[in-house]
Amino acid sequence: MAIVNEPDVLTSATGLSSNISTPIRLFNAGVALKDERGVASPYLVEALPRLNTDSWIVLPDGRMETTYRLKSNLSWHDGTALAAGDFVFGWRVFTSAAEGRFVVENRIAEIGEHPRASDILVDTWRRLGIDASTSVFASSLINDGQFRASYPSLDSNGTGVSESNVRSLGSGAIPRPENRWTGQNRGGWSHAEYDRLVDLYDTTLDRSQRNQQVVDMMRIVSDEVPWIPFYFNLRVIAYTTALSGPQSAVPGGTRGGNVHEWELM
16 A cells, blocks of 8 residues: 555544644644645654665565654653554554444534534544544533533533633532532543642732733643633624724623723714
8 A cells, every 4th residue: 555645643544634634733643744835754753764765665566664763752641651552552443443442422502503513523533533423412401510511422612711711620610419510610620730720810819920820720731631622703793883992802801891982973
């Protein structure tokens, strides 16, 4: 078997188009990395195979053997060393049902464009080799905290981008019978250091210290990945051309913060 381009990964289940390269890098560090011109360079490996070297051998029967040598000191996010056997396992997962794939269901409320948005996300996950599907639930269950916190699947949820939302990932925001299933941390993720930073954030007045606490919390979120942000919906509000003064609002701000300066011509 021969392919035209240098493979980005060795465990891809399908041919991947370039428009999903960003999601791929969220889950898989590539063997090679392509620049804006499409030129491949080594990423996890010391060098890419070159013809007429021991890394790229053409056999008499027309078959080819290519060898990728991993860089030293590579590791997973938890510190475990990355080895060639990890790629072998990944290939088996994608090519053998016996190994079992990561199967996940994304539940979404039957509201507006939400099911369609879920289908787009699920399609991307399938391209990554994840056996994903969309399950739409009735909009009447949107406020049923027990239902939304109890099913074994992913939950797509819309939220604002103000820094106060850092509380939604704290242990105190995990829905439980004791708190009548309230809270946005439906995945039940818990991290002691994150909780400590949330408590500090809620009791600190100094702006610079609060900024640093948010940065530290987001660093933990980046390492642990309890949630994955996908996109932002911009809200467009129309107003008469006779009105001057309205301005775009920053995340966490208010659109009417300068209402005292508005004028109707």
